[in-house]
Amino acid sequence: MSKPNQGGSHPQNPMTPSDASRIQSHADKTGTNQDFKSRAQSAAAHNTQGSKGGK
Incomplete structure (x- = not known):
């Protein structure tokens, strides 16, 4: 059984x-x-940036 992803x-x-x-x-x-709204937005921006070959 695999462990869930923890960050x-x-x-x-x-x-x-x-x-x-x-x-x-x-x-x-x-x-x-x-408090989760800003973290969700930040994670989405980070994931989108990474998929476009960003930093």
Whole structure:
């Protein structure tokens, strides 16, 4: 049995801008996970930048 990914450099399901947008929308509607919104946006930007050959 394999261990779940715990913050490695290559997550199995990387955050996408669409995922981050969905999380942000839900957080705004429900008032929950406010601190997670910025982390989701940051992860999506990082993953998108990496896929375009960025830094």
